[in-house]
Amino acid sequence: MSVATSRTGTENARIRIDHEKCTACGLCVKVCKDFSLIIEDNILKINQKPLFGCIGCGHCVAVCPHDAIAVNGRTLNPEDFSKLEKDNLPDYESLNKLLLNRRSTRDFKDKPVPKEIIEKILAMASTAPMGLPPSDVGVMVMNSKEKVKQFSFDFIDLLERMKWMVSPASLTLMRPFMSKDDYLLFKSFVIPMVSFFTESRKRDENYLLYDAPLAMMFYGNMSDPADPYIAANYATLAAESLGLGACMIGSVGPFLKNTGKDFKRKYGLPSKMRDSIIVIFGYPQVKFSKTIKRSFERVYYV
Ligand SMILES: Cc1cc2nc3c(=O)[nH]c(=O)nc-3n(C[C@H](O)[C@H](O)[C@H](O)COP(=O)(O)O)c2cc1C
Ligand code: SF4
């Protein structure tokens, strides 16, 4: 029985060894951290006592120099493997240049993002690492300014209905049960933010997802909570490399974790949705001419 994901249940992937081609070099055994493979008497064999059972990570197939091993199942197929392009890989300098150029973009030209570009962003985001393969991340795409606006206003309407939960009065009531940090976060950020969204919505202004012509919500199912965030981050970098601007929007996800049943149904989102994050995209209206040096809270070596 392998590790469960919402897509695969506890299915194991199936391993096939071509003994005609296998030289028993042991590379696949080395990279398989599930201990699904062993070499006995100089012959590669499937271990009957693995850690979980083949999770379908594909590393054994990807490392084998002789195409002597195949893995099928947990969404993985032989067609999913292709030869790696090793020439002209971006080096530190070129990657750094892209990253230094990136700024969160919230002002967009009134220009739709073509389908081919959306597909390219999704293809690059789908290469992101995940806690356990296959990725359990779902992506809801809103591919027009109108759809983005509709979603934003529906969400702000939901916030309006939940406003009592994030009002100064309920914060005072909840204060004894909250940590100091949570209290400060609610007081200084969440409450003013909800008020601002609801007030600006009355003026037909969208400060939640701005006037973006494209937005994607990355959400997790049974996955590691970090999975949607990592995929979203890849999407922002993909957008940057394609000449688009992007901005992560974290203010929707936390509200949808335990509430908004009808809202989630309307948008085809899972009722038991876990962590999620939205990314907005579009052609930048404003060009930044300086980069900004950032720092971590602290870096320390032990
Ligand atoms: C997890 C996460 C959530 C964010 N949520 C929002 C948001 O809800 N609204 C917004 O306007 N910007 C949001 N941002 C963008 C940040 O405000 C932005 O990254 C930060 O101000 C630094 O600017 P830079 O990305 O240009 O370096 C978010 C960024 C991250 C990483
Ligand atoms: S990497 Fe390939 S050749 Fe080497 S032991 Fe594994 S299947 Fe055999």
Ligand code: SF4
């Ligand atoms: S696919 Fe991954 S878990 Fe399965 S045998 Fe290969 S390396 Fe091991």
